[in-house]
Amino acid sequence: MTYLIYDSSFEGLLTAIFEIYDRKIEDGFICKSDSSVNQLFSTHILVIHNELKAERVWKKIVAIIGEEKAKSLWKAWLSELPDTENLIFRVIKYILSSNSDVLSDYTNPDILQISQTLKMIGREKHRMEAFVRFELTNDAIYYAKIEPDFNVLPLLIKHFESRYADQKWLIYDTKRDYGIYYDLSKTEFVDFPEENDLSKPGVLNEKESHYQILWQDYFASTNIKARKNTKLHLRHIPKRYWKYLTEKK
Amino acid sequence: MIERIREKLNILADAAKYDVSCASSGSDRKNSNKGLGNSTGMGICHSYTEDGRCVSLLKILLTNHCIYDCAYCVSRKSNDIKRAAFTVQEVVDLTINFYRRNYIEGLFLSSGIFKDADYTMERLVLIAKKLRLEERFNGYIHLKTIPGASDGLMHEAGLYADRLSVNLELPTDAGLKLLAPEKDRRDMVQPMNYIKNTIQLHSDEKKHFKNTPKFAPAGQSTQLIIGATQETDLEIIATADKFYKGYNLKRVYYSGYVPVLNDSRLPSLNTLVPMLRENRLYQADWLMRFYGFHASEIVNELHPNLDLDIDPKLAWALRNMHAFPIDINKADLHMILRVPGIGIHSANKIIAGRKFAHFDWEGLKRIGIAVNRAKFFITCKSRIIELKEQSSDQLKQHILNLSKTKYQALQATQYRLF
Numbered sequence: 001m002t003y004l005i006y007d008s009s010f011e012g013l014l015t016a017i018f019e020i021y022d023r024k025i026e027d028g029f030i031c032k033s034d035s036s037v038n039q040l041f042s043t044h045i046l047v048i049h050n051e052l053k054a055e056r057v058w059k060k061i062v063a064i065i066g067e068e069k070a071k072s073l074w075k076a077w078l079s080e081l082p083d084t085e086n087l088i089f090r091v092i093k094y095i096l097s098s099n100s101d102v103l104s105d106y107t108n109p110d111i112l113q114i115s116q117t118l119k120m121i122g123r124e125k126h127r128m129e130a131f132v133r134f135e136l137t138n139d140a141i142y143y144a145k146i147e148p149d150f151n152v153l154p155l156l157i158k159h160f161e162s163r164y165a166d167q168k169w170l171i172y173d174t175k176r177d178y179g180i181y182y183d184l185s186k187t188e189f190v191d192f193p194e195e196n197d198l199s200k201p202g203v204l205n206e207k208e209s210h211y212q213i214l215w216q217d218y219f220a221s222t223n224i225k226a227r228k229n230t231k232l233h234l235r236h237i238p239k240r241y242w243k244y245l246t247e248k249k
Numbered sequence: 250m251i252e253r254i255r256e257k258l259n260i261l262a263d264a265a266k267y268d269v270s271c272a273s274s275g276s277d278r279k280n281s282n283k284g285l286g287n288s289t290g291m292g293i294c295h296s297y298t299e300d301g302r303c304v305s306l307l308k309i310l311l312t313n314h315c316i317y318d319c320a321y322c323v324s325r326k327s328n329d330i331k332r333a334a335f336t337v338q339e340v341v342d343l344t345i346n347f348y349r350r351n352y353i354e355g356l357f358l359s360s361g362i363f364k365d366a367d368y369t370m371e372r373l374v375l376i377a378k379k380l381r382l383e384e385r386f387n388g389y390i391h392l393k394t395i396p397g398a399s400d401g402l403m404h405e406a407g408l409y410a411d412r413l414s415v416n417l418e419l420p421t422d423a424g425l426k427l428l429a430p431e432k433d434r435r436d437m438v439q440p441m442n443y444i445k446n447t448i449q450l451h452s453d454e455k456k457h458f459k460n461t462p463k464f465a466p467a468g469q470s471t472q473l474i475i476g477a478t479q480e481t482d483l484e485i486i487a488t489a490d491k492f493y494k495g496y497n498l499k500r501v502y503y504s505g506y507v508p509v510l511n512d513s514r515l516p517s518l519n520t521l522v523p524m525l526r527e528n529r530l531y532q533a534d535w536l537m538r539f540y541g542f543h544a545s546e547i548v549n550e551l552h553p554n555l556d557l558d559i560d561p562k563l564a565w566a567l568r569n570m571h572a573f574p575i576d577i578n579k580a581d582l583h584m585i586l587r588v589p590g591i592g593i594h595s596a597n598k599i600i601a602g603r604k605f606a607h608f609d610w611e612g613l614k615r616i617g618i619a620v621n622r623a624k625f626f627i628t629c630k631s632r633i634i635e636l637k638e639q640s641s642d643q644l645k646q647h648i649l650n651l652s653k654t655k656y657q658a659l660q661a662t663q664y665r666l667f
Binding site for chain 1: 252254255258259262263265266267279280283284285286287291293294295296297299300301302303304307308343346347348349351352385505507508521522524532598599601602603604605606607612616617636
């Protein structure tokens with residue numbers, strides 16, 4: 001087995017795939033630099049992302065299946081699921097060898113798995129569009145923390161930009177320790193060295209707690225007790241999301 | 250100050266919750282003015298109540314004061330409950346502040362009728378207008394129009410709202426006469442007609458003039474209360490079908506009657522909400538809107554009520570065994586959609602995938618169809634054929650034994666009570 005250890009960037013993954021083709025590696029297996037592969041009798045290749053090499057692979061894929069569908073491979077990679085790298089590699093291999101758009105070949109298990117991964121990513125993105133709860137700070141920034149299952153922040157920018165064009169907002173992924181910040185003209189990736197504590201006195205706007213209480217009231221009043229269905233409730237809002245939901249706190 | 254708002258919100262959200270519509274989809278209001286919000290494409294459920302219903306909009310009444318005395322309604326005049334009324338500004342502030350925190354997609358505003366229809370409608374329109382023009386709000390607004398309101402107000406409502414609805418409430422005219430004798434069906438149908446015609450007019454004009462103002466871009470919907478009177482499913486589906494076709498409705502909502510009042514004309518207070526029946530009606534509704542079924546294929550004079558123990562698609566298939574089995578690798582989409590256990594997404598995957606290779610049972614399982622149910626109605630690339638000679642009744646029993654429906658527990662209790 002030849003292990004290609006890449007630097008955990010998408011360009012790195014594309015570079016690794018370039019190397020497999022370039023060096024005609026038959027038994028390539030791609031893994032992240034932080035994964036623990038330490039087998040004595042295998043070859044290790046350390047891959048540092050290379051823009052030119054990544055670009056060549058990317059352009060080739062785009063030429064065959066188009067930009068929109070090529071992007072779906074990147075989205076699948078954001079899932080961070082174990083072994084997604086090799087799944088993406090196998091799908092790219094299938095695309096290149098057939099030299100046609102095979103992404104709708106649902107009789108192929110790899111294609112099916114990619115489409116299922118994309119479905120999961122799409123669901124998580126949609127959940128975050130729903131479950132983000134902004135709190136207004138004294139700096140007039142609407143601030144939300146999230147802990148999504150997958151790395152979906154990059155996929156959220158467009159939605160929140162077009163929705164909240166007239167307010168400053170910040171969405172922070174506490175699990176991956178970075179955020180997206182919109183300053184009324186553009187959105188940028190940000191990270192903070194230390195945790196921003198919203199519970200400190202004076203950080204939140206004085207009206208903030210009013211609206212949180214009103215929202216909690218509303219949530220309780222709109223429930224119909226005679227129709228109680230806890231199972232359905234939990235299926236829609238699994239408990240792991242409750243931490244940052246104002247109405248479930 | 251906040252205590253007063255809290256009390257109003259509690260009363261007026263509580264009174265509005267029996268309106269089951271929560272849709273926030275299907276509009277096309279882009280945030281092109283760098284204002285607040287946009288409503289394009291998919292709706293979003295921001296939360297779910299403990300009964301499992303979607304919370305998408307701030308759903309409130311402007312007031313629960315009402316001059317009418319409809320027996321099925323909690324806000325009826327003769328009911329001894331606390332009454333409250335929001336001011337226009339209070340509704341605007343709540344909507345904007347909830348929206349900015351990403352709690353909601355927008356506002357669903359309805360009202361008890363105070364003074365008269367136009368007086369009430371005027372205030373609802375004023376709120377929508379203020380949100381659009383003063384707050385530059387592009388979120389979703391659903392206005393429930395007041396039966397009997399004038400065409401002029403209806404028109405203005407359509408200019409600011411994304412969706413308009415008039416609730417038919419009772420599926421039959423006889424039911425309406427019994428429970429809401431002061432209301433006239435014509436007062437409900439007339440505004441629906443006006444909305445339909447005006448939407449049509451605007452979409453025609455839009456073809457010629459790009460700047461034609463929007464008029465209720467997310468269309469109109471209505472609600473039917475289920476189980477408050479003795480109607481059959483045939484009567485309900487026929488009414489829904491008539492309004493889908495005749496009035497271009499986007500949605501018909503079915504609301505299982507929640508017993509809230511003691512009245513000899515109504516089911517008694519300890520009656521359970523007919524949730525299973527409601528679910529079957531939604532399944533039937535889906536079959537009509539997305540699966541190409543005619544209303545008469547689902548319920549008819551011979552079968553006036555939906556089966557509670559099996560879904561309406563399986564029921565249709567069991568009544569039409571002569572149409573099966575179909576070859577999954579050859580049949581057209583129309584027939585694949587009629588196979589129990591295959592949904593729209595799976596059906597599309599079958600059509601797309603079979604261009605590359607034929608499906609066998611494993612492949613079908615992988616794309617997520619319910620093979621344990623579909624296998625009796627299809628053949629595929631496999632020698633194993635599951636469809637054995639058995640009567641519809643045997644097959645039904647067989648499938649029932651195989652699958653556990655999520656409603657089984659509920660079903661057991663509901664059977665016991667009826």
